[in-house]
Amino acid sequence: MLRAARLVASKDLRIEARSRVATNQVLPFAFLVLVLFAFALDPDRGVLRKAAPGLFWITVLFTLVLGVQRSVSIETEDGASDALRLSGLEPAGVFLGKAGALAVQLAVLELVLGVGVAVLYDAGTPGAGVLLALAAGVAATIGLAAAGTLYGALSAGQRVRETLLPLLLLPVVAPVLIGATRSFEAALGTSGASTADGWPWVGLLTVFGLAYSAMGLLAFGPLLEDA
């Protein structure tokens, strides 16, 4: 299963590296969203700084939708889904691989966005809370990648995918938005939160990540059968 996961993940990442869609379109889009938030909110009164953790994660969610759509379209174009089914790879492994590739891309995006938020929004850097921010980031990324891959497969091969996926995915990942935002606030010390307030949220994010990974491992077999 792990071998299959490694194969699928490296295939997805190689395609992204060669097609440059992620670097040339998705990353600039995320940057654009950051700028748009500054237009919508008053940048001079510290609103941006206070809202930075939430805006950061909303940007991640929007970009996640694009990433999932990319990840699905790789498999639906050129009859790739048939090839994947014929390859005899274990569905659970395929799920892990696709989610893993998505998680790697999200992690890169979050690093770049983190720098962008720190610079553009003057959000500061987590001093003592750096461990908390890191743990929350990792747990949230795993949860987002697992839920995204699962819902990508659920809406795959449909003509209405572009509009269906956000409707399905965004309410489901709402707990990640809440949890990750509160943890980042705690790590940065904005709105009077202390680092200790953030750790229960990391627990919630971990539960979310585990739950969706488990559901994806179980559900991917039946979903691949008729993709």
Place this chain on the structure above:
Amino acid sequence: MSTTPTVTSTGTRASRIMGIAALVGIGWLLMFGLVLSPEDVNQGNYARLLYIHVPSAWLAYLSFFVTAMASALYLWKRTRSAAWDRVAGASAEIGVVFTGLALITGMVWGKAVWGVYWTWDARLTSTALLFVLFLGYLAIRQLDAPPDVTAKRAAIAGLIAFVDVPIVHQSVQWWRTLHQEASVLRQDLKVEMDGLMLFSLFVGVVAFSLVYVWLMLHRTRVGAMEQALDDKGLELAIAERHAEAGLTPADPVAAGAVVDGGH
């Protein structure tokens, strides 16, 4: 997949009795809610909204629970049957309607009693998210894929949405809490609720449950008929064309088609 029973009407003796019972229940609710039960000391007549709000919320949760259970039964290979898919779909449709009703009556009540239509408290927020989650579920059911593919995906989505609910609830619970706790059943608070008010609320829950069962009976049967129409539609169309062309039922092909279509 099971064979689809041919249904010619969505009404049966049982559903008619259930319908009458539901009507009587609603009549009782009107009488108790609007006439017999007293005004609330603090909320005045606005408290009467709760006789609809609480039963609606109850139905919302009940129907989503039924959807999840039916989805699980569909996914489990030994109990897989198109009937469970229809139950899940019917229940989700009813659930979305009553979730909407609960949200709207809650907002009207909130404006009168809390002074605002909406507050970002835990239960309101998770109910709103539940509403959107199941709109998504219904959207999956509308996909133009083969019926068994759609059914399988819908069942997975229904089950996932159900698993998501406690996580959503926990997250918004921590996020903020303002909603009145479910207070009637809590012993330690010794809530003194007028006996008649409590009874009216009870009548509401019973009446709405009857309505739910009645709607379920009809909606699942409509579902079965839709499926039967899909299955038989082509044969019937052929028979009709034959009839138009002036072929008599004695014609072996046309007669065979008509007999087939009739079952």
